[in-house]
């Protein structure tokens with residue numbers, strides 16, 4: 001096995017829980033929509049969710065909080081996102097794993113979240129990372145194999161020397177494997193029986209320690 005140089009992490013669902021994003025999309029945005037339109041929260045939430053559905057997650061706009069604030073007539077998102085910051089929450093093993101790996105490897109984020117979200121999501125752990133890549137903000141695409149290739153190029157590293165971990169089977173496992181990255185699917189809820197599925201990042205740390213000793 002090639003020597004590992006870079007360990008790449010997805011952000012949401014991998015390092016940080018979905019609570020912050022949920023609060024932005026399904027609480028703070030409907031709340032502001034309700035205020036602006038003088039309607040009650042439940043109706044606002046229904047209306048906003050219907051608008052989300054019409055666009056759908058295959059279009060890039062779906063992920064773009066600025067697009068939504070504009071479309072729904074809500075001004076700019078910054079202060080609204082700020083009100084949700086207490087919802088940023090890391091999985092229990094994250095601090096320990098990052099502290100331990102950051103001494104041995106270059107750590108990067110390879111995320112599908114936009115930078116508007118990453119700025120909040122990574123606030124307490126950002127110092128561990130050499131680079132933060134957002135497929136949407138930086139390359140205007142979802143996490144495709146091409147995105148991972150761009151990440152490797154930017155890091156000046158061959159894909160075989162990169163390990164990536166994330167909680168989406170297509171975006172974090174299939175796509176990076178297509179170009180030869182050693183990818184691991186993180187299945188925190190243990191819903192799959194995949195051989196390469198990890199249930200916590202502690203297992204990634206163990207795998208790397210093991211690979212190191214070979």
Ligand SMILES: [Mg+2]
Nearest residue numbers: 010012013167
């Ligand atoms: Mg994820």
